[in-house]
Each structure stands twice: as C-alpha cells, then as structure tokens.
Amino acid sequence: MGVGSRAIRVDACEKVTGGAKYTDDLRPANCLVAKVVRSTVANGRVKAFDLAAALAVPGVVKIVTCFDAPPFEFPTAGHPWSTEAAHQDVADRRLLNERVRIWGDDIAAVIAENEVAAARAARLVRVEYEEYPVVLTPQEAMAPGAPVLHDARPDNVLAHTSFKIGEGGYEEAAAAPGLRIVEGTYETQTVQHCHIEEPVCYAYMEKGRVVVVSSTQIPHIVRRVCSQATGLPFGKIRVIKPYIGGGFGNKQEVLYEPLAAFLTTQAGGRPVEIELSREETFAFTRVRHAIDFSLKTAVRPDGRLVARRYEAYSNQGGYASHGHSIAANASNAYRHLYQDEQVLDADTYTVYTNIASGGAMRGYGIPQANFAMEAHMDDVARAIGMDPIDLRVKNCMRQGYVDPGTGITCYTSGLLGCLDQGKKHIGWDEKRKAYANQTGDVRRGVGMAMFSYKTGVYPISLETASARLVLNQDGTAQLQMGATEIGQGADTVFTQMAAETIGFRDEDIHIVSTQDTDVTPFDTGAYASRQTYVSGMALKKAAKVFRARILDYAEFMLKRAAGAMDIRESWIVDAESGERLLSMADLAIESFYSLTNSVHITAEETNHCKSNTFSFGACFAEIEVDIPLGKIEVLNIINVHDSGMLINPALAEAQVHGGMSMGLGYALGEQLRYDAKGRPLNNNLLDYKLPTSMDTPELHAAFVETDDPSAPYGNKSLGEPPAIPVAPAIRNALLHATGVAVNSLPLTPQKLVEAFAAAGMIASWEG
C-alpha cells in the first residue's frame, strides 16, 4: 500500500487479457488508410510526379503530394515549447518534402479505402528527381565541397558548442612534467528503439475541429506541433492518447500525427489512419545518434585526473529533431561524473547527414558518452597500472557537488555503495587477479562502468506538470495526470503516490490512463526520466489540497477540528489514537447530496519544478570470449542503481531488466546500416540484431536507496539509466579478458575477430 510497496500494476489484468485498448483497436469503422510515398534518393529534389497509374487503382480516394502540402516548416522534437525564439527547436521540415534529405523521405501520401489499395497505388507513383551527392557521416558532411542539406546551415553543422571548466587550456595543463597522457577515439553506432507497437495514429474532424488519436508519449506537445505544421489554431486540435506499446523516446517526437491531421481535412473529415510497418519504423522515424568521440586525458601516476579534452561529432541525419540537445547532454554528463584538478575542455558538433534523423532515445546522449568515457577510464587505469574502480573512486562526483554549468546539485549519492555491491556480486577482486594472464582460445574477464544521470530537464528547459483529483460518491477518487503511462508503470506509481499522500487505499484511486488534451491537465509528457519526480511533485501538491478539503468536510460533519484528524486506509481517523471516525463513503455521499453544504470535492494543481537531482549506478559484467569465432557470452551481469527511494521495487527491477536488455543489444549486436547511397540495409528484425531471449543471460538488479530531499518522495530518475552502463562494462570485460581494446560499438563477431587478428591472436587469418 502506498509508496514503497510492490503493488501489482494497475493495468496488469487489462493488458494480459487483451482488454487494454491501443490506438489501432480504437480506429473507427469508416476509417481510411494513408500510405506515405517515400523518396528513392537520399539527397535531392522532387521535380515531378506521374500519378495516373496510382490514381487508377480501385479504392484510392486521393493522393496528396509535396506540391499540395501546407507551406509551414515545423519542429518535431518533443520538447516543451519556448516563447523565446532563440531557444525554440529548429523547424526544418514540412509535412511532405519537395527537398528530400534521407532515403525514404515523405514526399506524398495515398489515401485509400484499405491497406492493399494504398500500398498498390504507392508502388505505382512515378517520381522524377534531381539527385545530389550523399553524405553519411559528420566527417563527409563537414568536408569542403560537401553538398548543403539545409540552406540555413551552409556548413551542415546544425550546432557547435564549447565549454571549459577550470583555468588554462588542456595542452598547457597536460605539458606539466610527471603526467601520463592517454588518448583514444571511441565510436558509437546508429540504433533504433524497437518498441513493440509501431507508430500509429488516426485523425478525423468533429464540429470543425481535428481530433488526433495517437500512440505517443507527449499528447500535449503533439497538439502544439499539429498546430504549427497545419496552421490550425491550438484550440482546433484535440489529441487523445490511449495505452501505448512502448516508445523509448521515439514517441517523444511528433511523427505522423500532423500529416494525419492534414489528410483528414483533405478527405472531408473522414478518419484517416497512418500505421507504419516495422521497416518504416526503423528507417523513417528516429534513431539514436551515432556519436564519435576523441578523448585526451592527463593523469598523475596516482590516478588523479589533471586535465581532459573532449571532442564529439554527432550524426544528426536529415532533420534537426532533438538536434544538438542530445550531443550537448552527452558532453554535460562527461563533465558531471569526474572532476579534473585543472581543466576540462570540450567541443561538441552536431552535423546534418543523409541518414535517418537522430532523436530522443533512452538515455538522451548519455549511452554514447558513457561508452566513450568509461572505456577511456579503463584505458587510463591500464596505462597507469591502477585498478579501474580505484581510479574512478578517486575522481568521481561526491555529495555536495554543484555543476558549474547548470547549478544542478548532488543532494544524495549512493554511488560508492553501488560499486561495493557490484564488486561483491561479480567477485571483482578475485577475478581481476584470476583472469589476468590467460592463454588459449577461450578466455574470461570482468569489467564495469558507472554513470550519473539527471532527473528531468531543469534548468535547460521548462519543467511543469499538473494533476487533478475528483471524489466519487463512494469515497473513491479519479486521478487524472497530464503525465503519461507508456508501459513503464507510471499509472501504478502515481496511484501509489496519491494513496500515500491522501491516506487512501491504493484500490480507492482510479487513475485515468488516457490523456485527452480537451480535458487532461497540462504536462509535457513521458521523457527525461522525469515523471515520478516532476509530475510526482504536482501530484503531491494536488493530493495535499484534496486531503485538506476532505478533512475540512469531515470537520463540518463531525464538528471536530480538521487538524486533529487524519486520513488512513480511506477512513477519517482521530490523528492521535487512530480511532476510526467516519468512512470515506459516508463522507463522500454527504458531500454530494447535503441539503445544507453540498460540494464536489476536487483538487487540481500545477507545479513548476525548479530543481533537478543526480541518480547514479553501475554495471558489472563477467564474460567469456571465444577468440577464433569472435563471440562474447555474458556469464554474469548486474546493474546496481541509486535512484533514490523506490516507489515500487518490483517495477523498479523490471525497469532495470528492460534497460539492461537494451544495453546488451547496444553492446553486442544492434546497428542500423546504410549502403553508399544512403539506403538502409537492415531495417527489419531479422537483419537488425536485437537480442532474443535466447541471447539474454539472467539479469540481476540491485539498489542502494537514498532519500533525496529535493524529490517529492525521495525518488530520483530510473527510467533511462539502466540502459547506460552495460555496453562499456562489457567492452571493459573484453579488455580484461584479452588485452584487446575495441573502441567501437557494437562488439560484433567480425569486428572482434579482426581485432584479435590484428593483435596476432588468430594465426590463420587471411584478411
């Protein structure tokens, strides 16, 4: 009951029995379907269409092309809007693009009576292009003479930011005598979220307004962007979010909702659905940015970091989406976890290319930076002959740290406790020794990596949230949150929080899972691991007001001072003795129907959150490497997290398991690949190596609970962090096992065999 219990998910029964309704389950009977016609060049311009054959397909209602689409350029990132122009997201695309920047760009849409007709017609659309050369990497895009993707950025650099912490420059500090210099380059790859439910939405018109039903993490932001993309005023658009089958950040993006909103206006207001295939989801929604890092470190022989240099190049793809926010977040994390005696000097570039646009994905730049940082820390430890954990402990963030860039303060840190638990679980000290000098084809190693993570986006961006509580006649209450359930368990933990603060039993809180922008209070949605913290604050505020109003009514009914009473287990009780005085049902029915004092007891509060806090954690892994075959088997793996107080330990463990699974895929197999023309090669679940259950070892999760004073319930971020430290922990275990440093993800068999061959470990190699 309440906060801290292993309560069963409030949506568990509906989801396992198939009762839960997702977007496609709700589509109206007379729904039309739309199929997006996609460019077959990655960089160019549409010159003309021949639609004759496509329009002749029976069942086709209409074909809308980029020449018919509204002229507005709009941003797609699921960020809170900024009323200051300088902080607004980059608006660099239209509903349908004449100037195409990725293979598969949206150039037209077929509206038809059914999927088969739409697909047949889409295949028959003939397109004439002007074709330009293709750039696939930041390096190619920044080279002199590279084709310009967006006229507003003639050098293709979407943004370049720098910061320096400390005095002087890196080179100057590193030149001091007695320091060891360690340098390395580290590469991360393009990956995709692979949420189970593909992006799907439908839109229809009602009383002159457009209603959009969508699988989204951010319904209120979807309304804003639909308005910006179509030119319709905010109030003419209503967005409804039912249950969704995962998002991981890909649905912290406005994808096809604006197009659906526009298409229904082109089809007389009839509902029009856009449901992507898995192949389209991979290639034409959003991906995690591939970021290349160049790192330099000057360290004392005793392990004290003196100066560091950080340079990062982030592959943005064709459109800005979340843009530089992600690479900038990555560089901030590099600053947070370790502090230098003298200076950290950082430069970060985000660069347009002709691959899929990078957007938000679980960890928001930190999985990339953490791979580079934690691989590099092991390289530094190796160079000075120090235990990698000792090196980290010597230099890492402690309680009381204040980030010089943002003022974010470390109020609580369980990081050292996480390291202790991890070491013990994996047998660190014994195995680091035992595996030190192996020979033979099969070798073992242990490795680790650790991280810090923020909780929400303050002060970079707005943090606001709202909650509403509405009493029923039987003494139960509806809870309406602007924050969204996206599979992570938000509805359950909000129920527990409301029950805790009001004094209700969990089962007396009926959370309304669906958000409907016409009636749901405002919240920007599920991202940045923010909701238990930021939306939890709004909920706690509303629950306190609700509770006070109930006690006021009890005072009226019982003629006792409200301050002398309490609410426990859904009863009005004497605060001191706990004696039950009045049931909530009796109170509620009187409040509705009293002939002298009727009142509908409700509460609605908004909270503008102006704080942030660091969570921490570490991954420890033991692996076995089959050298001639390049295969890594994970024998044992644990994530230990300090996410503050756990609202629901069972859901927290599940969250960690999911994140570790994602981290394993990132480490060992996942990579979205392109040919030289920018055409995706493996945008399907056969060729994109998402791990299966057969590839997944037993996942261990443990926690060090700290009670964070800035948080509503002592809690800190947990949604994204579990995915962060897994890949570098495995890379470092590989280094321990073989002595071979592989600095690019994923650690695929061929890459490993090539690295082992280069190290002279494979005699018969003929490459």
Add this chain to the structure above:
Amino acid sequence: MYDIEKIYQAKDVSDAIAALAADPDAVVICGGSDVLVKIREGKLAGCSLVSIHGLSELAGVRMEDDGTIVIGPATTFAHVTHDPVIERHLPALGAAVDQAGGPQLRNIGTIGGNVCNGVTSADSASTLLTLNALLELTGPDGRRTVPLCDFYRGPGKVDLAHGELLTAIRIAKADYEGFGGHYIKYAQRNAMDIATLGCAVHVKLDAEKRAVEELRLAFGVAAPTPVRCHAAEQAACGKAVSTELFDAVSEAAAGEVNPRTSWRASRAFRMQLVRELSRRALKQAIIHAGGAVSC
C-alpha cells in the same frame, strides 16, 4: 493485410500440378514462412497462389523396406526434429532443422520449402548434402529423381520447373548407417537468425573408432549455393583422429569454398569461420560416431 489476388487449395498432388499448369504465374505455398514474407515486402504482392498446405501425402517421415528414409517435403521442421525415425537414424538432421528461426517458424516452415527456396543459408541443406539426399520431383510428365547436389543451379535457383513439385526427399541406408553427424549454425544470435555460415559433417569411423573411414563435409553461405567439400573429404580418408586430421580438413575446406563479401560479413571472416567450424563440427561428429577426441 496481405495483397493476394487469389488462392487455390489443391486437393492432392495431381490437382496441385494441374492448377499450376493452368496458371503460369501461380506460386506454390505450403507453410508460407517465405512466400508470405515476400508478399508483405511487395515482391510477390498481388500474386496467385496454389496451396499444397495440409496435403497428407506430402507430410511425414517413413522408412522403406530397404532402410531408405523418405521425408515428405511438407513435413514441418518441428515434425522432422521430433519424428522417431529421424531421432533414431538422422539425429544431426533433426538438430539442424531445429535451429531454423524460432518455435513459431519451425511449427509452420517445411523442409521441402527450405530446399526448394534454393538459398545458400537454408539450415537443412548442408546436412542433407552430407546425407547424399535424393529429391523426387513430380510434374505433368511424371516423376524424376535428382540428387540434391545437382538441384542447386545458383543463388535462389533450383532445378524445378513451373508445374513441378518436390514430392519426396530420400536418403539411402548406406548414406546414414554407421555415420555420426553434426551441424553448426553460426549466426549472430542464438535464435531467430540467418546463418552467417553453416557447417555440416557426417563421419564414419573405422572399426576401432580411431580413424576416419569416410567423411562428408558441407557448408552453407560459403558459396552461392550449399556446397560439399570433396577434397577435404578425401584428405580425411583413412586419417587417425588427430591434430593432423583436423588441420588437413580445415586447410582443404578453406581451399574449396568461395564465400563472398557482403554487408552481413566479409569473405575473410567467413573463411575464418570455415576453418574453425570445420574443426569443431568434425570433432563433435566423431564423438557422435562413437569416437573420442583428445586434441
């Protein structure tokens, strides 16, 4: 929603052949695990189908009086694996097809479809090659028999005319009796994956179980079609179970295959797998044949 123009469910083999003869564009569908994927991708969108799904004369495994094992091409992977005749006499084949896809695929995909698809990565193909499998093909003009090794004509191309059906896969007693076999599927994942390389071995040892009497070695994805490695087989003949044997087989096999570089894997990496997997598969097959491996 699949874009299928029309589908005809055949009543029996001759009905299916007649239906195919009547429609030159019709495509045969059995389990559908390949055909439906191609329809969904658009490659076969709007096609006409003749279904042989559920025809009992094409399913099941039986042994003839002379010990020949006859596998119905419409037998699903799962049924091949768990068939008592296969478990007893062809366990390596049962284990090989148990590595295709995942449980759902193995419950619908058939061994005949796997062979007729003609892809080099087919999990049944290399093991069937080491068993000298014969294919019985039935068409409007009657039956003919083609050795599996002659059936492959190129990537995705097989010696099967429109209107012809694979109606039986036959393995003679002499091709399995006394042999121990093993198949290694090398893929990036442990399930739901396509082979980067497949290596199949069947080996017969001498009476003392110390030397190789006969070796059969085949690979998938080491060439445009599944291939046997006859030189490696010759090199092994009569050799004692020893480091020399494994080195000789590995070296000879590397000289016989011709893998290509694709975005999935380089030629060099596949060559490394050929060398390494030929050793490992042979070792395991020797153990299955009753021998012991100490090197």
